[in-house]
Amino acid sequence: MKSESLTAKAIRRSILTMAATSVAATGMFTSVANAEEEQAQVERIEVTGSRIKRTDMEGSSPITTIDAAAIEKTGEMSVADVLRRSNLNTFGSQSEASGSNWQSQSNISLRGAGADRTLVLLNGKRMPGSPTMGGTAVNLNTIPTAAIERIEVLTDGASAVYGSDAVAGVVNIITKKDYDGFEVSATMTNPEQPGGEEWKTHVVGGISGDKGSMTFSLEHQNREIIYQRDRWFTSSSNILADKYDDTTGVSAYARNFLDMTTFQFSPMAACDNDKMVGGGHIYDYGGGDYICGYDYTSEAANHASRAYTAGYVNADYEISDEIRFIGQGLFTRNETFGRYAPAAGWFNVEAGQIDIQNWDEDGNFLGTSKNANAGRTYYRFTDVGTRDSTTIDYSTDIQVGLEGTHDHFGWDVTYHYNLAENSNYGSGYVHRPTVEALVKSGDFNFGPDGNDASVVAAITHDTLAQDIMEFQSINAGINFEAFELPAGLVGFYFGSEFSDYKYHSRVDSESANGEVIGSSGAGSAGDRDVFAVFGESIIPVTDDLEFNVALRYDKYSDFGSAVTPKVALRYNVIDDVVVRASWGQGFRAPALSDLYAADSFSADLATDYHRCDIDGIAPVDCTADQYDVTRTANPDLEAETSDFYNLGVIWNITDDLSAKAEYYNLKVDNVISFISLDSLLREEAEVGYGNLARGEIIRAGDSPDGRILEATTPLVNGNGFDTSGIDFNVTYGGYETSFGDFGTTFDLTWVLAYNSEEYFDGPVNDKIGRNGLPEYRFTWVIDWSYGDHAASLLTQYIDGQAETVDPDTYAQIGSLSSQTTFDFSYSYTASWNGKFGLGVRNITDQDPVLDSNLAYDDALYNLYGRTFTATYTQKF
Incomplete structure (x- = not known):
């Protein structure tokens, strides 16, 4: 960078x-x-964060630039992977997780504030959010890499310029233009560990003339799937332990029965099956319960495979001396494949319908008997096979516009159309009503031998989920230099926007009705219009002092309006020292899915410290488990509001050495979020079972000491959070020696505080340093060049974190180690305009940082291991 x-x-x-x-x-x-x-x-250029063109990128707001050369050094093949490595993506972000509807999605979360509070632009124009993510964040996997000229990351709030979502900052992806020539490139990778192989090829071309230019690119990328069994830390461990809590990778959704009168778990006779752990190994489940288990890591995948194809074109044409046509089109197809273990879920059985195993408190087998009471079976449908998920996402983005100039007056008008159609096709799921009918009729075989082909065919169900977002907008503005001060002309920009969003989410009727075991979600739909007017001015007060002011008004058809101001200044203290500061307010409108989505089912991870305490398990040893959770939308949500201020110093120490330090502070109120089950459990510990302010936890027997059966987590406006920190950069270049030239860049993000509620309307604590919230991370790049040769060594560091917190005092418990990784790249430019590139990512083959249960934060770390890369590029 x-x-x-x-x-x-x-x-x-x-x-x-x-x-x-x-x-x-x-x-x-x-x-x-x-x-x-x-x-x-x-020619003046438009810098991210302002619509007024200027000749100097160093304005009153902080911008970090990642150019094509910096992207090449990372060895990454996608925009998402490049941005995920950035320090500014402080606590990590969503990547391609196998098996879920989101497996094709990837995003960026500036300042750890959330991807839905990070605005993504393409050439300065808003990209609408992905319909799969409810329109709340942009899927970076829809953006081509080959066409990128640079990425500008604005790290203060910019709602006054761009509107909603620019709360924590803006990522502006700027593509090549005025390209003259032709380029062909191919890249492939070879990971040392199984899975994750990639290859990519692209072409970039363009022509330019006196009147205009056209630039185009076409690229294709393939990435192979990674299975959980292919990594030692995601495959199961200690599976034949006596106690269930001493295992990893084993699910209680195997073949077990929950008596709904005594609320006691018992293994079914059907546990005696080769697909169950140990052919029917029985675990002590705690509290006098016994179960069998299923090793889901033997079938499931970690990362989905991906096949991505994109075409991009932009063009401009001088219609007259004062009017120019601008146009661009982006067309992408992104297909992913993921795999879950066979469907697992519960269904109801009546008394006397199944055979259960009986065990005493000392773990002695007492024989089998029919279930005396009605209950639930927690069953793994291995006969049906794995749940396979294929997503196919199509995205079309078209922009056409006119720009005009006359003396010191300019104008522009742009029409923007975007259509995203994301489809998820699932196989291997199970229809619960059919299973329950076959159980009632006696045709479902609970024995070890399983069911015949006719029963399997009857209960098997294929799922379909389709998410569509159609976006249209018209933007128009004028810019002019109104009058002159002693230090220069005062520039203004006034504009307006009208945007229309149409959102549809559809699923097959059985899934929508909650009848499918192993699937979740329901359909929803909504639309909105947004009208905005805004203005901005750059005022050169003196030769050394410049002010930038902006004000915006947004009116939403479905929830209300917002007024957002911003004030910034830039001051040259001396020739080589610049001080700048900015303050702005921001807002984030509720997403359409936040307002209108139907109730959806989820299997959420949470830690029930209360049950662990009953079972005599210490908090540090209390493990998270999956629970059935229903998530509910909220049509009465209000917009989030925010305040962001930034103070920075930039010092050009010499022509080759510069440093900068930027302090930021972001406060977000009225935060829109689901109340997680963990949050509900923390609140329950404070107020008692059944007394939650929002949401619901249902325990066995409606008892405070019972196991969790299910929960409801609503979407609400919470009180908010605030975070502050420092970005620090040192760059040195031009150190010349007889064996080459050297340069280096060091980037550090240090989070000073991250204050948020422990649960809805609960105590506010500084959570920095907790699991998933590292205090600081840095990137250090050393560059070398000698004639046609060049090389770089890239070091990345993520600070260690606490493993968990005390459920009573919230003190941090345990320690997760820091992680340091090294990447190396080398290139040689031949005399025939060819370029060879070789590289190694993760030279020391570092695994993700693991907790005591061998779990890791997949937003912060990846599991690709040491990976070799090779590239050849030919220019004509």
Whole structure:
């Protein structure tokens, strides 16, 4: 990553170079005054965070730039993977997880504030959120990599300029334009550990002339699946232990019975089956309960496979001296394949319908008998086979517009259309009413031998989920320089936007009715119109002091309106030292799915410390388990509001050495979020069973000491959270030796505080340093070049965290180690415009940081291990 100061410096140098070249070309009698005029007429550029074009990227708001060369050094093949490595993606973000409806989705979460509070732009225009994620965040897997010129990350709030979602910052992906030539490239990877092999090929081309230009790209990427059994830490462990809590990778959804009168678990006779752990191994489940288990890691996958194809084109044409046409189109197809273990779920049985095993408190087998009472079977449908999930996402994005200039006046108008159609096809699921009917009739075989083909065919169900988001907008604005102050002209931009969103989420009727075992979710739909007007001005108060002010008004058709201001300043203390500061308010509108989604089923991980206490298990040894949870939307949600301020210092120490430090503080109120089951459990510990302010926990026997049977977690407006920290950068280049030139860049993000509620309306604590919330992380790059050779060593560090917290005092317990990884890349540019590249990602083959249960945070760490890369690029 480049520091913004060096990027700006490079632009200034190019300006001076062009001016000097112009002087030489016109002969020795050309005056210096003409050179200065040439410099003043250099094309201005639009910098992320402002709609007013300027010649200097170093404005009043902090911007981190990731250019194509920096992307190449990472060895990553997708935008999502590049941004996931950034320090600014502080606590990690969503990646392609196998088996779920979200397995094709990937996003970025600036400042750890959430992907739905990070706005993503493509060439300065808003990208609508993915319908699969309810329109709350952009799926970065829809954006091509080959066409990228650079990525600009604005790290203060920008709702006053761009509207909703720009609470924590903005990621602006800027594509190549005015490209003249043709490029072909191919890359492949070879991981040392099984799975995850990738290959990618792309072409980039373009033509340019006096009147206009056209640039296009086409790329295809493939990534193979990674199974849980292929990593030692995600495969099962200690599966023949006496106690269930001493295992990993084993599910109680095997073949077990819950008596709904005594609320006692017992293994079924059907546990005596080769597909169950140990062919029917029985575990002590605690509290006098015994069960058998199923090793789901033997079938399930960690990361989905991915096949991605994208075509991109942009063009501009000079209609007249004052009017230019601008257009771009992006077309993508993203297909993923994931696998879950065979369907697992509960269904009801009447008394006397199944054979159960009986065990005493000492673990002695007492024989089998018919179930005396009605209850639930927690059953794994191994006869049906694995649940396979294929997603196919299509995305079409088209923008056309006109830009005009006349003297110091300019205007622009753009029409933007985006259609995202995401479909998920699932097989291997089970229809609960059919199972219950066959159980009642006696045709379902609970014995060890399982069911015949006719029964399996009758209960098997294929699922379909389709999410569609159609987005249209018209943007128009004018810019002008109204008057002149002693330090320069005052620039203004005034504009308006009208946007229309249509959202549809559909699932097959059986899934929608909650009749499918092993599936979840229901359909929903909604639409909204948004009208906005906004204005912005850059005011050069003195030669050294500049103000930037902005104000925006948004009106939503379905929930209300918002007014968001922003004020920023940039001050040259001395020639090489710049101080800047910004303050702004922001907002995030409820997503359409937040307001209108139907109730959906989820199997959520949570830790029931109360049950562990009853069973004599210490908090540090209390493990998380999956529970049936119903999530509910809320049509009465209000918008989130935020305050963000930033204070930074940039020091160009020498021509080759620069440093910057930026302090940020973000406060978000009225936070929209699901109350997690963990939060409900923490609240329950404080207020007692049955006294929750929101949501519901149902325990066996309606007893405070019973096992959790199910829960309901609603979507609410919580009180909020705040976070603060420091970004620090040092960049040095130009160290010349006889064996090559060296440079280095160091980027650090240090989170000072992350204060949020322990549960809804509960105590607020600083959670920094907890599991998943590292206090700091840094990236350090060392570059070397010698003639046609170049190499880089990239070091990334993620700080250690506590493993868990005390459920009573919230003190941090246990320690997870830090992680340091190293990536190396080398390239050679041949005389025929060919370029060879070799690299190694994760040189020391580091595994993810694991807790005592061999679990890891897949938002922070990846499991690819040491991976070798090779690339060849040919330019014509």
